[in-house]
Amino acid sequence: MNYHPQKQKHFMSLPKKVISWPVEKRYEEAILATQEAMKRIPEPWQKYAEAISCLAVIGDYYRLMGKHPQAIHFLEESLRLWNLSGMTDPNYPRNPYTLLSLGEIFYEMGERKKAFEYLHEAWLLEGDEIFEIRVEPYNRIDHKKYFDFLK
Numbered sequence: 262m263n264y265h266p267q268k269q270k271h272f273m274s275l276p277k278k279v280i281s282w283p284v285e286k287r288y289e290e291a292i293l294a295t296q297e298a299m300k301r302i303p304e305p306w307q308k309y310a311e312a313i314s315c316l317a318v319i320g321d322y323y324r325l326m327g328k329h330p331q332a333i334h335f336l337e338e339s340l341r342l343w344n345l346s347g348m349t350d351p352n353y354p355r356n357p358y359t360l361l362s363l364g365e366i367f368y369e370m371g372e373r374k375k376a377f378e379y380l381h382e383a384w385l386l387e388g389d390e391i392f393e394i395r396v397e398p399y400n401r402i403d404h405k406k407y408f409d410f411l412k
Contacts (some may be wrong), residue, residue: 357386
C-alpha cells in the first residue's frame with residue numbers, strides 16, 4: 262500500500278464546504294468532489310490508500326442516497342483493492358466500516374444471509390463499538406437495528 266505525502270496533502274486540502282456537503286445531504290456534489298480528488302492520486306491510483314478510501318466514501322454517499330446497487334459497486338471495489346493492497350494484517354484483514362456498510366445495505370435489500378456475513382465480520386473486527394458510529398452523517402443511521410439482527 263502506497264501513501265503519497267505530497268498528493269495526500271493536496272487531496273486533503275479540499276474546501277471545507279465539500280466536507281460539509283454530506284452533512285447537508287448534498288451527496289451528488291460530494292460524490293463529484295470525491296471523484297475529482299481521486300484524479301489527484303498518481304497512477305496506478307489503485308495502489309494508494311487514498312483511492313481505496315475514496316471508493317468507500319463514494320459507496321457510502323450512494324448508500325445514504327438509497328442507491329444500493331451503486332453503493333455496493335463502490336464498497337465492494339474498495340474491499341477488493343484493500344485485499345490486493347497488502348494492507349492486510351492479523352487485526353484488520355478487511356476494512357470493518359466498509360463491511361458494516363455492506364451488511365446494512367444487504368439487510369435493507371432483504372438479503373439477510375449476506376447481511377449477516379458482512380455484519381458479523383465487521384463485528385468480529387471491531388466489537389460492539391462498530392454499531393455506535395457518532396460521526397455525521399452516519400450517526401443518522403439506526404445501527405442498533407443491525408446489531409439487534411446480528412444477535
